[in-house]
Amino acid sequence: METVKSRITSQVKAANGFLDVEICNYGKTDYSGNVRLYDYRDIPNFLSGNPFILRGYRANLPISTCIRSLFMWSNETINIWSHLLGFLLFFCLMINDLVFTLPSYKTHVTDYIVITFGLLCFQYCMLCSTGYHIFNCHSEKCCQWWLGIDMAGISVGVIGCYIPALYYAYYCITIWRDIYMFTIAVLTLGTLILQREPEFKTRRWFKIRVLIYIALTAIGVIPTIHWIYLNDGFNAFIVQLFIPKIIVLYLLGMVALTFYLSKFPERYYPGTFDMIGSSHQCWHFVVVLAFIWCYYSGQEILLYRIHNTCIL
Ligand SMILES: [Zn+2]
DSSP states (O other): OOOOOHHHHHHHHHHHOOOOOOOOOTTTTTTTTTTTOOGGGSSOGGGOOOTTTSSSSSOOOHHHHHHHHHGGGTTTHHHHHHHHHHHHHHHHHHHHIIIIIHHHHHHOOOHHHHHHHHHHHHHHHHHHHHHHHHHHHHHHHHHHHHHEEEEHHHHHHHHHHHHHHHHHHHHOOOOHHHHHHHHHHHHHHHHHHHHTTTTGSSGHHHHHHHHHHHHHTTTTHHHHHHHHHHHHGGGSSHHHHHHHHHHHHHHHHHHHHHHHHHHHTTTTTTTSSSSOOOHHHHHHHHHHHHHHHHHHHHHHHHHHHSSSSSOH
């Protein structure tokens, strides 16, 4: 049977004038109007990142059909909806905070800015990821462009966790607060600039890419240890209150990364988790969970700051 790959080869040859073949019918809908789904062996190279997901691929869809495929079942459906619903969740939390929660706390304008900034970063991350998973099947160029956007979204999501945490943890030590916030902002900007390099998005750079994101996340250990030291160690009430939250956040990050890198569970049962339960879907859910955890921890430390004035 002719595979999609062979059809593409034929199409390329036809374009070069070697062969006069039927135009590739890739990405079209079938007679009932459903998007055609392909097996792994049939998809173009740029979509072939996970050999353990065997079925359910969309391929070379027009933009309008990519959007329409939101409401169709494919191996990207849960990836799309997990982060689209994540976006809606953080959007609702932002509106709720701006309209109800923050006014009830009688907080300062900077609290509005910091809390809103964190939630906007999460929303941006969710939307970038949603866009990538909707449009990655359109073409290789489109896939690469959205991959860059998706990666930028991860960096922005990470800084959305950092800024409220640093702002409230170092609320009373403004010099260190500003130093750490500035450092994290510069490092994030550095990763965003790096992501603009076309080479950065290639598979050859996969390990370096992952290492950069791990470094960007792990560097938060430095202000955490410094913060424990400045608060006179583990006996301080504030340290006892928030260190478990930071540990849980890092554990969630490790769980998310483990799914992302290991391709578990589909690695051990290829074809079983094509539509539901794949590693990338788990990575998406754990990322949303980590952002929710980060948000609620931020709310608690904000409340702590409202009820406890700085002792200088
Ligand atoms: Zn994703």
